Amino acid sequence: MDNTNVDNFTKEIISGSKLELSNPDFNKTLMDRIKTQNQKRIIYSNIKLYSFLFLTIDIAIIALLNLTGIRFSDIALKISFINRGFENFYSNPEQLTSIYFAVLFTVILMIKLFSRTGYSYLKTHEG
Amino acid sequence: MDNLYIQKVLNGDYTGFSYFVDKYKDMAYSIAFRIVNNSEDAEEIVQDSFVKSFKSLNKFRQDSKFSTWFYRIVVNNSLSKVKRRKFDSGNIDLENVSDIAIEEIESTYNHLTQTDQQKYINIALNQLNYEDSLLLTLYYLNENSLDEISEITEIKNENLKMKIHRARQKMYIVLEKELKSEIKNLL
Numbered sequence: 001m002d003n004t005n006v007d008n009f010t011k012e013i014i015s016g017s018k019l020e021l022s023n024p025d026f027n028k029t030l031m032d033r034i035k036t037q038n039q040k041r042i043i044y045s046n047i048k049l050y051s052f053l054f055l056t057i058d059i060a061i062i063a064l065l066n067l068t069g070i071r072f073s074d075i076a077l078k079i080s081f082i083n084r085g086f087e088n089f090y091s092n093p094e095q096l097t098s099i100y101f102a103v104l105f106t107v108i109l110m111i112k113l114f115s116r117t118g119y120s121y122l123k124t125h126e127g
Numbered sequence: 128m129d130n131l132y133i134q135k136v137l138n139g140d141y142t143g144f145s146y147f148v149d150k151y152k153d154m155a156y157s158i159a160f161r162i163v164n165n166s167e168d169a170e171e172i173v174q175d176s177f178v179k180s181f182k183s184l185n186k187f188r189q190d191s192k193f194s195t196w197f198y199r200i201v202v203n204n205s206l207s208k209v210k211r212r213k214f215d216s217g218n219i220d221l222e223n224v225s226d227i228a229i230e231e232i233e234s235t236y237n238h239l240t241q242t243d244q245q246k247y248i249n250i251a252l253n254q255l256n257y258e259d260s261l262l263l264t265l266y267y268l269n270e271n272s273l274d275e276i277s278e279i280t281e282i283k284n285e286n287l288k289m290k291i292h293r294a295r296q297k298m299y300i301v302l303e304k305e306l307k308s309e310i311k312n313l314l
Contacts, residue, residue, distance in 0.1 A: 009233055014267040016245040019157045033178050038141040
């Protein structure tokens with residue numbers, strides 16, 4: 001028998017060796033695992049995104065504080081005073097109040113910018 | 128078509144992956160079974176290979192077929208399993224290979240029922256070592272090219288033809304022996 005015929009016969013007989021998965025739950029079990037992996041992937045990418053955002057905001061805050069001449073140690077000092085029972089809360093009320101107002105202003109500004117109301121407000125007052 | 132579903136999955140639609148599961152599960156199972164020779168292990172390997180390919184789909188460069196890349200994962204996972212269990216591969220003597228009468232095997236084989244044909248070919252493949260059995264499955268059953276088989280098995284392309292040829296001879300030695308005992312039983 002020549003090589004081509006042997007090849008054809010081999011192909012023919014080996015086609016009978018094909019195996020099939022007999023477990024009827026195979027696809028469901030596997031797709032459940034894939035779903036879990038997909039959720040993990042989404043969570044992981046969200047963590048990366050939020051970490052990046054928080055880091056950027058932190059850097060921006062540090063830069064802002066440096067520009068305005070407010071030191072971190074000042075804020076930390078104020079917070080520790082507050083924690084000790086407000087006894088020194090008014091030690092330098094101007095500085096502390098300005099920080100609180102700055103934070104409040106930023107929060108309001110962000111709500112204005114990112115909420116639907118804020119967006120509509122900006123659209124209405126455009127021009 | 129594969130590339131379309133790859134994009135679908137990469138864009139976040141994980142349900143698109145079921146296309147690959149339906150298309151490749153049986154062949155992956157055949158490959159895994161030829162190496163580990165155990166249906167439960169083979170099924171577990173196929174599951175793990177699909178999960179692994181899903182996790183690393185973004186690393187798939189698409190310069191080869193998805194099937195080639197995926198079967199490579201199946202082979203790697205199967206070989207890891209075999210190493211852990213210290214699978215002992217059988218040795219078949221190739222000394223008397225010129226005596227094989229393939230016409231005779233063909234004639235006997237064609238007289239068998241389809242169920243018996245499947246039974247004997249699976250017996251023959253199970254008696255080969257996993258490399259021979261895998262090469263025959265990829266080349267004759269899945270009709271992979273030599274380049275693809277080389278990529279899946281990491282066997283050098285120039286050695287493949289000879290290895291496949293030897294694997295085929297070994298299979299016929301086993302098949303001849305099995306069929307002779309079948310004829311004896313019939314008589």
